[in-house]
Amino acid sequence: MFLDVSQLQVRYGQQPTAAVDGVSLGLRAGEIGVLIGPSGCGKTTLLRAVAGLERASGGRIVLGGETVSEPSRHVPAEQRRIGMVFQDYALFPHLDVGRNVAFGIDRLPRREREARVTEVLKLVGLDGLQSRYPHELSGGQQQRVALARALAPNPRLLLLDEPFSNLDVDLRERLAHEVRGILKAANATALFVTHDQLEAFAIGDRIGVMHEGHLHQWDDAYALYHRPATRFVAEFIGHGVFAPAQIRLDGQEVSVQTPLGRLQDVEECPLPTAYEAGLCDVLLRADDIVHDDDAPVKAQIIRKAFRGSEFLYTLRLSSGEVLMTHVPSHHNHALGEWIGIRAEVEHVVTFERGGGAASPPASGVARQPVSPA
Known part of the structure; x- marks a missing residue:
C-alpha cells in the first residue's frame, strides 16, 4: 500500500472518547479514497492526522514506504510532501492565477517554474488563464486553480477537504467526475473528505463510511450499497x-x-x-x-x-x-x-432485529440458496 493507516487514534485533550478510534485503511499508488459520514464523525480529523496537522495518539501512518506517524515519531506536515485543497480554496486574492499556482514551487528556476505552471493549468483545463485573478473566475474555476496549486509541487499524496461544498448542487457531481479525470491523468494518489454520497460515488475508487470516530467499512461503492458491513452503513448509504x-x-x-x-x-x-x-x-x-x-x-x-x-x-x-x-x-x-x-x-x-449501528449482517449472508436435492 502507498498509504497505509493502521489502528489510528486521535484524541483531543482529556475527552473521554477519541475523535478517531482504531481506524485502518489503505490506498495503492494512483488510487482515490473518499471518507464520508455525518458531521462530527471524525473524517476531517483523520485527514488532518494524515497531513500531519494533528498528532496521532496511537497507531501508525506509512506514506510511500516511510513511517510518518507512530507513538515515537511524528514527521511535521511540511516534511510529508502532501498537497491539500481546502473547503474555501484559500487562493490569494492579490495574486493572479499563475502566481497562485506557482506559490509552492517558488524555489524552482524561473523557466522550470513557468513550465510547471503551464503544465498543471493545462491539466485542469485552465490553460491561458494565468493572468486572471480569483475574483474573475467562477467557483468551479477557482476550485481548479486550488487543485492545480496543490498538484504543482508533485506531492506524494493529495488531500481534499470538502472542496465542492461551496458550489451549487448541480455543479458538484459534474465537477467531481472532472476532478477524478484530472487526478487519474496526473496519476495522483488522493484522499478526499465529503458529506455528499453522489460526490463520493463519482470520485472514489475506495470509500470509507465513518461514524463516531470509527471506520465501519472501506470498500467500493457497489459493496457499500449491496453488501454493507454494519447496520449504520446500510442505513447511511442510499435510500x-x-x-x-x-x-x-x-x-x-x-x-x-x-x-x-x-x-x-x-x-x-x-x-x-x-x-x-x-x-x-x-x-x-x-x-x-x-x-x-x-x-x-x-x-x-x-x-x-x-x-x-x-x-x-x-x-x-x-x-x-x-x-x-x-x-x-x-x-x-x-x-x-x-x-x-x-x-x-x-x-x-x-x-439482528433492533440492533445497534455497529451490528453486522448475519454471517453466511454470501451463501447461495440451497439447491433442490
Whole structure:
C-alpha cells in the first residue's frame, strides 16, 4: 500500500472518547479514497492526522514506504510532501492565477517554474488563464486553480477537504467526475473528505463510511450499497428502510417473509438459524420496491420528492410499515394516493432485529440458496 493507516487514534485533550478510534485503511499508488459520514464523525480529523496537522495518539501512518506517524515519531506536515485543497480554496486574492499556482514551487528556476505552471493549468483545463485573478473566475474555476496549486509541487499524496461544498448542487457531481479525470491523468494518489454520497460515488475508487470516530467499512461503492458491513452503513448509504422479516427454510428453499410478502429466488440469503426463530430486520432499498398497479399489495404515498427523471416516494403500508421507492416521473401520483407495489430483491441484507449501528449482517449472508436435492 502507498498509504497505509493502521489502528489510528486521535484524541483531543482529556475527552473521554477519541475523535478517531482504531481506524485502518489503505490506498495503492494512483488510487482515490473518499471518507464520508455525518458531521462530527471524525473524517476531517483523520485527514488532518494524515497531513500531519494533528498528532496521532496511537497507531501508525506509512506514506510511500516511510513511517510518518507512530507513538515515537511524528514527521511535521511540511516534511510529508502532501498537497491539500481546502473547503474555501484559500487562493490569494492579490495574486493572479499563475502566481497562485506557482506559490509552492517558488524555489524552482524561473523557466522550470513557468513550465510547471503551464503544465498543471493545462491539466485542469485552465490553460491561458494565468493572468486572471480569483475574483474573475467562477467557483468551479477557482476550485481548479486550488487543485492545480496543490498538484504543482508533485506531492506524494493529495488531500481534499470538502472542496465542492461551496458550489451549487448541480455543479458538484459534474465537477467531481472532472476532478477524478484530472487526478487519474496526473496519476495522483488522493484522499478526499465529503458529506455528499453522489460526490463520493463519482470520485472514489475506495470509500470509507465513518461514524463516531470509527471506520465501519472501506470498500467500493457497489459493496457499500449491496453488501454493507454494519447496520449504520446500510442505513447511511442510499435510500432504504428496515422492515421486520422472518427467514424460513421451506424444504430446500430459503425464503424471507416480509410486509410485502414472501421474497423468493434471491441470489443470497442467510440461513434461518442466523437469528432466533429466523426473526430479523431486512433492508429494503428504494430500488427494491417496484411500482405495479396490478400488484396485490397497496401502499399510500405520504411524501414525494421530484428528482427530474424520477420521484422518490415514501410509502406507508396498511400495516404501518414505511417504505421508499423510485418511480419514473411521468407517474405523478398525488399525496395520499394508494398505489400497487411489489418487491424485487436480489441482495437480501438482514440484521439482528433492533440492533445497534455497529451490528453486522448475519454471517453466511454470501451463501447461495440451497439447491433442490
